[in-house]
Amino acid sequence: MKIHLLIDNERYPMTIRREDEQLYRDAAKQIDNKLNKYRSYYPDFSPARHWAMAALELAFENISMKAVTESNRLELKIFTHSYTVKRRVLNR
Numbered sequence: 001m002k003i004h005l006l007i008d009n010e011r012y013p014m015t016i017r018r019e020d021e022q023l024y025r026d027a028a029k030q031i032d033n034k035l036n037k038y039r040s041y042y043p044d045f046s047p048a049r050h051w052a053m054a055a056l057e058l059a060f061e062n063i064s065m066k067a068v069t070e071s072n073r074l075e076l077k078i079f080t081h082s083y084t085v086k087r088r089v090l091n092r
Contacts, residue, residue: 001015001016001017001018001021002014002015003016003021003024005024005025005028006028006032007028007031007032008031008032008035008051012028030058031054031058034053034054034057034058035050035054037054038050038053038054
C-alpha cells in the first residue's frame with residue numbers, strides 16, 4: 001500500500017503493509033510533536049539540532065521499551081521455570 005506522510009511540512013511517500021498504516025501515521029505525528037517541542041524549548045537552535053534532539057529522544061524511548069520488553073521476557077521465563085519446578089515437587 002502506498003501512503004504519503006507529512007513530517008515537518010514535507011511529504012514522504014512510503015510503501016507499507018496495510019495493517020501498519022496507523023502505526024506509520026502515529027509515528028509521523030510523534031516526530032512532529034517532538035520537533036515542535038524542541039522548537040518551542042530552544043527557538044534559537046538550528047533545524048538540524050531540533051531534528052537531532054527529536055531523534056535522540058525517540059531512540060531513547062525505543063531502547064527503553066526494548067529493555068522493558070526484555071526484562072518482562074526474562075521475568076516470564078523465571079516465573080514459568082519456577083512454576084514448573086514447584087509443580088514437579090508437589091506431584092512427587
